[in-house]
Amino acid sequence: MSGESKIEGLCIKASPLGESGRLITVLTENQGIIRLAAPGARRPKSSLAAATPLTYLNFHIFGKRSLKSVRQIKILKSYNGLGKNIDCLAAAQAITELTFLLVGNEDKQISYLSSVLIHLDRIYDYKNESQEDFKILSMSIQSLIHLLAIGGINIPVNFCCITGEPIIPPLGNWDWQCYYLPNEGFTTIENKESVLRVNASEIALLQRLLFPELPIKSNGELLGPKKVWLRILSIVESWIAAQLEKELSSLKMLRDFYS
Numbered sequence: 216m217s218g219e220s221k222i223e224g225l226c227i228k229a230s231p232l233g234e235s236g237r238l239i240t241v242l243t244e245n246q247g248i249i250r251l252a253a254p255g256a257r258r259p260k261s262s263l264a265a266a267t268p269l270t271y272l273n274f275h276i277f278g279k280r281s282l283k284s285v286r287q288i289k290i291l292k293s294y295n296g297l298g299k300n301i302d303c304l305a306a307a308q309a310i311t312e313l314t315f316l317l318v319g320n321e322d323k324q325i326s327y328l329s330s331v332l333i334h335l336d337r338i339y340d341y342k343n344e345s346q347e348d349f350k351i352l353s354m355s356i357q358s359l360i361h362l363l364a365i366g367g368i369n370i371p372v373n374f375c376c377i378t379g380e381p382i383i384p385p386l387g388n389w390d391w392q393c394y395y396l397p398n399e400g401f402t403t404i405e406n407k408e409s410v411l412r413v414n415a416s417e418i419a420l421l422q423r424l425l426f427p428e429l430p431i432k433s434n435g436e437l438l439g440p441k442k443v444w445l446r447i448l449s450i451v452e453s454w455i456a457a458q459l460e461k462e463l464s465s466l467k468m469l470r471d472f473y474s
Contacts, residue, residue: 218277218278218279218283219275219276219277219286220275220276220277221273221274221275221276222241222243222246222249222273222274222276223243223244223271223272223273223274223291224241224242224243224244224249224271224272224274224328225241225242225269225270225271225272225328225331225332225335226239226240226241226266226267226268226269226270226271226272227240227241227242227248227268227269227311227314227315228240228268228311228315229253229256229266229267229268231257232252232253233254235254235255235256235257235258235261236252236253236254236255236256236257237252237253237256237257237263237266238250238251238252238253239251239252239253239256239266239285241272241274242314242318242327242328242331243328244324244325244327244328244329245323246323247318247319247320247323247324248314248315248318248319248320249320250282250320251274251276251282251283251284251285252282252283252284252285253266253284253285253288254284254285256285262287262288263285263287263288265288265290265293266285266288267295268311269293269294269295269297269307269311269335270290270292270293270294270295271290271291271292271293271294271332272288272289272290272291273288273289273291274287274288275287275288292332294307294335294339296339297335297338297339300343300351301468301472302351302352302469302472302473303338303339303341303351305355305465305466305468305469305472306338306351306352306354306355306358306465306469307335307338308465308468309355309358309359309463309465309466309469310331310334310335310355310358310359310362312463312464312465313359313362313363313366313455313463314327314331314362316455316459316461317362317363317365317366317368317459318366324365324366325365326365327362327365327366330361330362330365331358331362334354334357334358334361334362337354337358338351338354338355338358341354347441349437349441349444349473350429350437352441352444352445352448352469352473353429353437353444354429355466355469356424356444356447356448356451357424357429359451359455360424360425360451361425363454363455364425368458368459369425370400370421370450370451370454371399371400371401372400372401372418372421372422372425373422373425374400375401375402375403375404376396376399376400376401376402377399377402377404377406378402378403378404380403382401382403382418382422384414384415384416384418384419384422385415386415386416386419387415388415389414389415391414391415392405392412392413392414393412393413393414393415393417393418394406394409394411394412394413395409395410395411395412395413395450396408396409396410397410397453397454397456397457398457398458401413401418410453411446411449411450413446413450416439416443417439417443417446417447420438420439420443420447421447421450423438424447441473444473445470445473445474448466448469448470451466452466452470
């Protein structure tokens, strides 16, 4: 049938459409964010009932209008289990909230979807080791830092935002400080407009979050105490608010959980 095609994408939002349908918002690799109509998806026995948020799907779509319709879906992976834990749910919602701010309609963002899936997999598969475990907090922070970098508004932690000189934190020197400016980044020059001072180990930890893996000690423990990770969360929150003029409500939920 003419006008038919297949796409893969992550459903990041679903809202009612008509009497029994859904309007679903999908993050794709090559088309950015698109919206599709899923007729009858709210009926209990509908073959399209799985078109829900945090589900990675293969869609068979049709139509020539701007709002195409879904004919068939195939579940590739469901992340619905993230809702069982508040911290995991908040981490996943932070990813989708940031996605709405970074990715536009028909906006091709190379590697964005694949990066989202990598971070969702990591959060989904992780099992808390104890009540004092805060690795989900670190995973959430790192996922946002990676997505900000792909979206072109990465937090500049490797170069002074005033002089342009490399920031090389002297580990072990507790007198050394770096100053954070929410609209610009970090500077090694004392600035009255800075909102936060960070030490050498904290800026080094921030720099390591740009790498693919979390910073883990040789004994398997996460590098840095929880209070430092909460400070880094504050930096990420304020950077997003300053650059995108929007606060992520899910990060407040994450902070409340770990505070």
